[in-house]
Amino acid sequence: MSVTVPSGFRASGVVANLKSTGKPDLALVQNLGPRHSAAAVFTGNRAKANPIIWSERVIADGVVSAIILNSGGANCFTGSFGFQTTHQTAEAVADALGVSAGDVLVCSTGLIGVGDQEFRDKIINNVPAAVEALSEDDDSAQLAILTTDSVAKTATYAGDGWSIGAMAKGAGMLAPGLATMLVVITTDADLSSVELNHALREATRLSFDRLDSDGCMSTNDQVTLMASGASEVIPVLADFIEALKSVCSDLARQLQGDAEGSSHDIDIEVIHAKDEHDAEVVGRSVARNNLFKAAIYGNDPNWGRVLAAIGTTDATFDPYAVDVSMNGVRVCHAGEPDQPREMVDLTPRHVSVLIDLKSGDATATIRTNDLTKEYVHENSAYSS
Amino acid sequence: MSVTVPSGFRASGVVANLKSTGKPDLALVQNLGPRHSAAAVFTGNRAKANPIIWSERVIADGVVSAIILNSGGANCFTGSFGFQTTHQTAEAVADALGVSAGDVLVCSTGLIGVGDQEFRDKIINNVPAAVEALSEDDDSAQLAILTTDSVAKTATYAGDGWSIGAMAKGAGMLAPGLATMLVVITTDADLSSVELNHALREATRLSFDRLDSDGCMSTNDQVTLMASGASEVIPVLADFIEALKSVCSDLARQLQGDAEGSSHDIDIEVIHAKDEHDAEVVGRSVARNNLFKAAIYGNDPNWGRVLAAIGTTDATFDPYAVDVSMNGVRVCHAGEPDQPREMVDLTPRHVSVLIDLKSGDATATIRTNDLTKEYVHENSAYSS
CATH class of the missing domain: 3.10.20.340 (ArgJ beta chain, C-terminal domain)
Incomplete structure (x- = not known):
C-alpha cells in the first residue's frame, strides 16, 4: 500500500498493453473526499508534454478528484492529436467516476513522440477497467507507473490522527529530471490547496530539486499532492511540512538508489x-x-x-x-x-x-x- | 613540421620522464624574431593552474620570446611551491636562451595536484637538453605535449610570402575544455601583438570555443599565437584572420576526431x-x-x-x-x-x-x- 494508506483514497493499476512487457501500465488514484484540495509542481522544461499542459490548467483552482497515469508513452511532441488524447482521457475518467474532467490530472511517461491513435485507444478503452479495479487497499498503481525502474518506490508517514502515502517512478530529479519522474502523494489531513501548495514547494525544494542524477531535464515531470480531509484532523502546518519533507526525501533517496545503470x-x-x-x-x-x-x-x-x-x-x-x-x-x-x-x-x-x-x-x-x-x-x- | 614551418622559429621535444611511458614530455618553442609579438587566450575556469597564472602576466605586454610546455603533470592546486616551479622553469629557459624570464610562457598538462619537488627537478634539469635540441626543422614538440591523445594534431597555412604553423593537444574545447587543451600557433607574418590578439580571438571564437566534447572545462587550457615577422611581409589583416580561422578549425576538427573514447x-x-x-x-x-x-x-x-x-x-x-x-x-x-x-x-x-x-x-x-x-x-x- 502506498497512496491508499491515508483514508479517502482508492487506487488501481491495470494492463493496457502500452508497454510491450505485458506489465501494468495504467494507474488511477481517486480522492473520495470530503475535501478535494491539491497542489502540484511541474517540470521546468519549456518543451512540456501534453499531460503537463493539461494538468497545469486542472491544478489552477486547487481542486482535483482523480489522477490517471500511464507508462509506455510520453505523449510529448505529438501535436494537437496528442493533446486531444489527454483531454479525452480526462473525460473518460470523469464520466466513469461522475466528476468533472476539469478536476482530473493526467500524467504520461515513456518515449517522446509516442501518442498515436493506437496509444489513445489503448488508454481510453482501459479506463473502465482501471475504474473497476479501484481499491482502498491497492498495491498495483505503484507498479503501473514504472518504466526503467527496477523497483517500486513508496513512502508513508503516520501523523497524529492523519497520514501521508506516496508513490514515485523515475530515477532522477524534478528539475532537471533524469527520466520522467512522476510522484503522487496523498494525505487524509484536512488542508486547503493553498496550504498544500506551500507545503509541497517547501518539501520538493530540498528533496527532488536537490537530486541531479544526470543533469537531463524531463518533459513530463510532475509531483502531485492531494488531500481528502477524511481524517477530519487539521494538523499544525509546520508538522505537516516536516512530515512531507521526510516523505519526499525518502522517495528522492529511493530514486537516487535506482538510477539507471548507477553503481554509486x-x-x-x-x-x-x-x-x-x-x-x-x-x-x-x-x-x-x-x-x-x-x-x-x-x-x-x-x-x-x-x-x-x-x-x-x-x-x-x-x-x-x-x-x-x-x-x-x-x-x-x-x-x-x-x-x-x-x-x-x-x-x-x-x-x-x-x-x-x-x-x-x-x-x-x-x-x-x-x-x-x-x-x-x-x-x-x-x-x- | 608544424610550428617551425614559418621562418624565425625553432622547436624541440625531449624526454624528461614526467610521463611513465618514456615518451617525449617537454616541448620548447623559441621565436627568433626579429619581432616577438604574441597573443594568447586562456581557460575561463576560475581554478587556474600555476602556468596559467604565470602566462597571463607574461602575455600582458604582448612580447614573448619562448614557450615551454610539459605533459605528465598539470601543476594545478600545488600551492605556492607549484607557482615557484613555474617561475623557475621560465627563469631556466630565459637563462639558457639569453632572454627575459618575463617573456617566457609556460604550459602544463596532466593530473591536477601533481607538482612536487621531483616534478620540478625533472623539468628544470631537462631545460638544457630542450634548448640543445632546438631545431628549425622539428617534429618532436608536437609529440611531447600529448597525453591521452592517440595522434599528434598539426596544421599549416601558406600565405602570400608568409605562413602559419600550429600544433595542438587535447580532445576538447577551450572553454570549457575536455582535457587540457594546449595550442601553439606560429607565424612569420609581420604583425603586432594587438593585431594578433584581435585575430586570435576572432579565430578561437568560431573554432575551439564551438567545440564542446564533454562539457568539462579544464584548469590549464591555453592557445598561444606568436609572430616572428621573419617573412618581412605584412599581410592584409582580414586575409590573416581567414587563414588563422582555417588553421584553428582544422585543429578543432582533429581534436574532435580524437576525443577520448568517442565513436561519433x-x-x-x-x-x-x-x-x-x-x-x-x-x-x-x-x-x-x-x-x-x-x-x-x-x-x-x-x-x-x-x-x-x-x-x-x-x-x-x-x-x-x-x-x-x-x-x-x-x-x-x-x-x-x-x-x-x-x-x-x-x-x-x-x-x-x-x-x-x-x-x-x-x-x-x-x-x-x-x-x-x-x-x-x-x-x-x-x-x-
Whole structure:
C-alpha cells in the first residue's frame, strides 16, 4: 500500500498493453473526499508534454478528484492529436467516476513522440477497467507507473490522527529530471490547496530539486499532492511540512538508489558557502561533471576534477582556500594535496563528498550518481 | 613540421620522464624574431593552474620570446611551491636562451595536484637538453605535449610570402575544455601583438570555443599565437584572420576526431535562431545532454532528447514549431514526428544534426562527441 494508506483514497493499476512487457501500465488514484484540495509542481522544461499542459490548467483552482497515469508513452511532441488524447482521457475518467474532467490530472511517461491513435485507444478503452479495479487497499498503481525502474518506490508517514502515502517512478530529479519522474502523494489531513501548495514547494525544494542524477531535464515531470480531509484532523502546518519533507526525501533517496545503470550514490555536501544559492550551484556543478562522475565509477577519489568543476561557477570562493573530503578523508586542503588519495575507500555504494568553501555559513547537499558503462549501455540500447 | 614551418622559429621535444611511458614530455618553442609579438587566450575556469597564472602576466605586454610546455603533470592546486616551479622553469629557459624570464610562457598538462619537488627537478634539469635540441626543422614538440591523445594534431597555412604553423593537444574545447587543451600557433607574418590578439580571438571564437566534447572545462587550457615577422611581409589583416580561422578549425576538427573514447563526431547546426547567442546556447544544450549523446552512441536517432534539451534553454523559440533533421532526414517537423527514424543511418562516424528554430536569421554550429562506454572506461581507469 502506498497512496491508499491515508483514508479517502482508492487506487488501481491495470494492463493496457502500452508497454510491450505485458506489465501494468495504467494507474488511477481517486480522492473520495470530503475535501478535494491539491497542489502540484511541474517540470521546468519549456518543451512540456501534453499531460503537463493539461494538468497545469486542472491544478489552477486547487481542486482535483482523480489522477490517471500511464507508462509506455510520453505523449510529448505529438501535436494537437496528442493533446486531444489527454483531454479525452480526462473525460473518460470523469464520466466513469461522475466528476468533472476539469478536476482530473493526467500524467504520461515513456518515449517522446509516442501518442498515436493506437496509444489513445489503448488508454481510453482501459479506463473502465482501471475504474473497476479501484481499491482502498491497492498495491498495483505503484507498479503501473514504472518504466526503467527496477523497483517500486513508496513512502508513508503516520501523523497524529492523519497520514501521508506516496508513490514515485523515475530515477532522477524534478528539475532537471533524469527520466520522467512522476510522484503522487496523498494525505487524509484536512488542508486547503493553498496550504498544500506551500507545503509541497517547501518539501520538493530540498528533496527532488536537490537530486541531479544526470543533469537531463524531463518533459513530463510532475509531483502531485492531494488531500481528502477524511481524517477530519487539521494538523499544525509546520508538522505537516516536516512530515512531507521526510516523505519526499525518502522517495528522492529511493530514486537516487535506482538510477539507471548507477553503481554509486554520491551526496555532495557544500558547507560554508556565502548563501544557499552558491552552495547549490557548486554542488550541482560537481554533480554534472562527467569526468568526476566517471572517476567515482572507477573508485578514484579524483579531487582535482571536483575543484575544476567548482571553478566553472560564479560562486563566491577562493580556489586556493577550498577543502575537499571524500568519505571522511580530507584529500585537498586550502587548494593543495592533503591526505593520500589511497586512504579513501570508494568501494561502498554510498559516497560522501564534503566541500568547504570557507566563504560563509550556508549549506546545501546535492544528490547524484556516478557515470557508468551501464548508464551508457542502457541509454544507447533502450529508446526512452 | 608544424610550428617551425614559418621562418624565425625553432622547436624541440625531449624526454624528461614526467610521463611513465618514456615518451617525449617537454616541448620548447623559441621565436627568433626579429619581432616577438604574441597573443594568447586562456581557460575561463576560475581554478587556474600555476602556468596559467604565470602566462597571463607574461602575455600582458604582448612580447614573448619562448614557450615551454610539459605533459605528465598539470601543476594545478600545488600551492605556492607549484607557482615557484613555474617561475623557475621560465627563469631556466630565459637563462639558457639569453632572454627575459618575463617573456617566457609556460604550459602544463596532466593530473591536477601533481607538482612536487621531483616534478620540478625533472623539468628544470631537462631545460638544457630542450634548448640543445632546438631545431628549425622539428617534429618532436608536437609529440611531447600529448597525453591521452592517440595522434599528434598539426596544421599549416601558406600565405602570400608568409605562413602559419600550429600544433595542438587535447580532445576538447577551450572553454570549457575536455582535457587540457594546449595550442601553439606560429607565424612569420609581420604583425603586432594587438593585431594578433584581435585575430586570435576572432579565430578561437568560431573554432575551439564551438567545440564542446564533454562539457568539462579544464584548469590549464591555453592557445598561444606568436609572430616572428621573419617573412618581412605584412599581410592584409582580414586575409590573416581567414587563414588563422582555417588553421584553428582544422585543429578543432582533429581534436574532435580524437576525443577520448568517442565513436561519433557530432556537428549540431542551429539555424534560424533569433541571434547567434541563442543559436550557440541551443547547440550547446544538446551537446551536453548525456541521454542524447548516449543515443547517438547506440545509433539511435532519438530526436525527443534533442527537443528536451532545447527546452531547458531560455532561447527564443516555440517548441511546437521546431524541425530536427539527422543526417539529412527530417525526423521531427513542427514538434511532431515526421520521417520514420529507421531512415536515419547513424553508422558513419560523422553525424549531422540540424535544428531549425524558426525564430530569426542567426546560425551557429557546435561540435561534440557521443557518450560511450569507452569514454567512461578511459576516465574511470585513468587518473587525468
